[in-house]
Amino acid sequence: MAVPTVAVQPRPSILSRSLSTLAESRNALGFGFMLPAAALLLVFLTYPLGLGVWLGFTDTRIGRPGIFIGTENYQYLWDDAVFWLSVFNTLLYTISASILKFALGLWLALILNQNLPFKSFFRAIVLLPWVVPTVLSAIAFWWIYDSQFSILSWALMEMGLIDHRINFLGDPENARASVIAANVWRGIPFVAITLLAGLQTIPQSLYEAATLDGASRWQLFRYVTLPLLTPIIAITMTFSVLFTFTDFQLIYVLTRGGPVNATHLMATLSFQRGISGGQLGEGAAIAVAMIPFLLAAILFSYFGLQRRKWQQGGGD
Amino acid sequence: MATIKSAAIKKTKRPELDEGGMGYLQSLPRRVVTVYLPLLVFVIVLLFPFYWMTITAVKPNLEMTDYANFNPFWVVHPTFEHIRYLLFDTSYPGWLLNTIIISTAATFLSLLAAVFAAYAIERLRFSGARQVGLAVFLAYLVPPSILFIPLSVMVFNLGLYDTPFALILTYPTFLVPFCTWLLMGYFRSIPFELEECALIDGASRWQILTKIVLPLSVPGLISAGIFAFTLSWNEFIYALTFIQSSENKTVPVGVLTELVRSDVYEWGALMAGALIGSLPVVVLYSFFVEHYVSSMTGAVKE
Incomplete structure (x- = not known):
């Protein structure tokens, strides 16, 4: 404590102490930190990957939502x-x-x-x-x-x-x-x-x-x-x-x-x-x-x- | 802080190995045949397309097709006609601007997300951090060529079709995994003791990240930023699929789809477009070549 490199915080109140416990919890903090990246990747990578597999089983065309046609596309290919x-x-x-x-x-x-x-x-x-x-x-x-x-x-x-x-x-x-x-x-x-x-x-x-x-x-x-x-x-x-x-x-x-x-x-x-x-x-x-x-x-x-x-x- | 910083940097730098080694044992003629000659051939082959691009961009149309009277490897009367045409008679400046805006926004967004993710995976070590790290790596291996069809459906349904946001939001699919992976490697090189010191001194995780880890990882952030910018600048398949109108196109798509008209190829303008479109990344690259090389090899070595 003799040489503080980062400003020492004042002693926290009970409420802020419980908040700070939450902030110091690895899992809660980790979840918060992962959120932006995870949201971007889940919405624009994982979901489209699944959607792509689903589209492969439909007869979707541009401008017309398709219906499930089973493996017809693959049989055709x-x-x-x-x-x-x-x-x-x-x-x-x-x-x-x-x-x-x-x-x-x-x-x-x-x-x-x-x-x-x-x-x-x-x-x-x-x-x-x-x-x-x-x-x-x-x-x-x-x-x-x-x-x-x-x-x-x-x-x-x-x-x-x-x-x-x-x-x-x-x-x-x-x-x-x-x-x-x-x-x-x-x-x-x-x-x-x-x-x-x-x-x-x-x-x-x-x-x-x-x-x-x-x-x-x-x-x-x-x-x-x-x-x-x-x-x-x-x-x-x-x-x-x-x-x-x-x-x-x-x-x-x-x-x-x-x-x-x-x-x-x-x-x-x-x-x-x-x-x-x-x-x-x-x-x-x-x-x-x-x-x-x-x-x-x-x-x-x-x-x-x-x-x-x-x-x-x-x-x- | 200054001493901490320099100590950490010293620690991350690989000690210089005695390169050269037994090179002195080789005689000069042998070196010419085994080293210099092949190197010369490699450099000529690798650089020739750029030379050809440049020389064509300043060549008058007459010389371009008359190989009998003009040596094609040289230009007798250089002209700026193609470049003038490109900059004033086409939408090229608009495409450049679009590309800059989209690349900057996508890079910024991805870097922001990646810094937090990489810090969480590498240093907070929450439960399952290892698995998440692996998932991020696997996400990088998902290629755009299997995502563009479902993404085009999504982009259309979200009403983003033919807007810059379609690209700004989809480029992070390959930028975030890449930047996260790169920054994870960088954060790993920062000694744990620094963070422990700060924790004992009463710093919060946020303070550790912003006051200790980030200042120390500026080189890593620069690498990730340049890389992300270059990758978004070079992106093609999403830009080709999600953008329709000429004024919203990016440089690679615009040059290919708008400058090529029916059967008349404007080779001079095409080459000028390719050259000017490559310049920003080349300039950026030449300024940060060391960062570039180290991050590329670092990301692969992990």
């Missing part, structure tokens, strides 16, 4: 080739983009972890694609992929590597590769910077000890870097997979699902049927169909996180 194509596209898009993002991001992180001049400058530059709005950088890619004036086609033709313009977004296979490339471009910085943070927590002494034991560069990477990096890889890639799987913006800007639905993801199909087509019920059903995949990814990462405990030498 089950026989719908476009829906299955979108599932295939989403899986292809997620898996190939995630693998590329992981490989290139890890590579970039390993490079940035070296003792470089202007290190923080490079780190700042590298993160740029992730900072700017996806839609706006996607518009730049749209122009880069233009069928007539694509700078890539022009440059490759000037170098004599190809003899005709590449139809980046008009051909199904090319369109898939193009959107995946744009997604990887945007995703590399996130993976690289988070993995870089993980790399920087690995003590140099481990590398020195392993080198003294005669470990090669590959062995250093395989038996020192990788095991210590696994927990952060698990989390980073879970985030990356979740966001890639539910991607909407990039496809909406570049192809809107075309050509002939070759790049339709579940999210874009859900938007097309639900909002543009007005079939809210069917759109909601497509969105709900994404949930099992997301849960699988989260569970997968949960077990990835469990590994972290024994790696750190702790029990459960």
Whole structure:
């Protein structure tokens, strides 16, 4: 009490003392403090989640409340080739983009972890694609992929590597590769910077000890870097997979699902049927169909996180 | 207070590791091939779209389509025509203003809710705090692409359709979980002893929060704020779904839906729109890059 850092309060009366007991009670105070966040999330997140599941069982359209029709939407989707194509596209898009993002991001992180001049400058530059709005950088890619004036086609033709313009977004296979490339471009910085943070927590002494034991560069990477990096890889890639799987913006800007639905993801199909087509019920059903995949990814990462405990030498 | 503050900050800062390490063992030619060359390729690929955006935004239409006479990588007669068109002949300034208002309001609302929630979960430790913390994390994993259809029904029924409030109230669905999670990590780094001292000195929980915890977490609050602002600035699917009229649109939606007319693409104006729309977040980012990086990695590391 000799050095009060916060003004000492006068002795409280009985009434205010009981009030202050209430204010000091962890649960009452905790409830009060949680209230704003909980209210926002319950009203605008939990309730819509339930509403979405319910809408999937109705034939609601824009401007007309629907009635319960059981699993009719899902039965319809089950026989719908476009829906299955979108599932295939989403899986292809997620898996190939995630693998590329992981490989290139890890590579970039390993490079940035070296003792470089202007290190923080490079780190700042590298993160740029992730900072700017996806839609706006996607518009730049749209122009880069233009069928007539694509700078890539022009440059490759000037170098004599190809003899005709590449139809980046008009051909199904090319369109898939193009959107995946744009997604990887945007995703590399996130993976690289988070993995870089993980790399920087690995003590140099481990590398020195392993080198003294005669470990090669590959062995250093395989038996020192990788095991210590696994927990952060698990989390980073879970985030990356979740966001890639539910991607909407990039496809909406570049192809809107075309050509002939070759790049339709579940999210874009859900938007097309639900909002543009007005079939809210069917759109909601497509969105709900994404949930099992997301849960699988989260569970997968949960077990990835469990590994972290024994790696750190702790029990459960 | 000053000593407490600096002590706490010192404690939260990670000790500098001896980076570099065994780098001196590598010869220069080897470093060029394994480090500098790949780094150069990465930087060129990652930055090229921005260069291309900028160069197109100041290129006259004539040069833009005539690759035979003008090298497309350079601009001979730079022009501000596209930018002038964008700022004076379209609703672009209005979209910028909308985006600023919506992002600021959503950030402020989310940060306010998140500070209390994070403090309650991390420090009050009420019964079930751990479970609530996990629920907040799971809430962050719920993607907007499965929420936009039910939310559009709600927004319509609440009479918020085509108003800024539709976005201000729905952006917190991803901002609050994110900010809470980030601030929880930050509050964890503030020593318990400081709060115990204050409790012994007779401070109430409110006083502890406002006079001890918040001043110490200014860097964390800045990180969360920048992050929330950037996320709301970049948001697309809600803005596309809940906003109808041109004058209420945000920058990403406005550029995509209003500047693209039928078959004639105004590439110069589109690129200028994309460039100017990216500038605010890039400027904000470049000022707070350290906060940005540390909060991003911190939030993932938890």
